[in-house]
Amino acid sequence: MQSEPENFQPIEMLRILAKNDVAYVLIGGLAAVLHGSPTFTNDADVCPSRNVENLHRLARALREMGARIRIPSEPNGLQFACDAEMIAHVKMLNMQTDFGWLDVSIEPGGFELGYEQLRPHALIYPVEDFEVPVAALRDIIASKETANRAKDKAALPYLYALEDELAAQERGEER
Secondary structure, eight states: OOOOOSSOOHHHHHHHHHHTTOOEEEEHHHHHHHHTOOOOOSEEEEEEOOOHHHHHHHHHHHHHHTOEEEETTEEEEEOOOOSHHHHHTOSEEEEEETTEEEEEESSOTTOTTTHHHHGGGOEEEEETTEEEEEOOHHHHHHHHHHHOOHHHHHHHHHHHHHHHHHHHHHTTOOO
């Protein structure tokens, strides 16, 4: 089993995506944390637009991050052809970068069209000197329900409670 990243710097990853003008939506645990979830995450998950020009920008950003394929048998990761053509032919890339683990999910659980389905509901969060498009909490929950992995099942009670709390706040109720 591969050990967890020692130097997780999600802001730096997201900053490089912003600097390279990559169209994406932040999904997964880090997106849930930005919504207020108390859960812990050790990676960043993004769902990029499949637009060819965007995949070129994504590949450039990944190279800038020093991205390598994350596999248990290679502690330093596996070099790969980090280009738009390769990315266009995968549904998921689990990578380690100079800033920690980054997963690129073209088709996250429950969202076959990926970015095109997630972007209309995404919220924009300002982070330092750039903005991060974050999947709607309801979309994060739906994706985790569909993926149905043990770690997703463990996070769901917290996300349901957070969803209820945010809905109560919108209605002006105290909890």
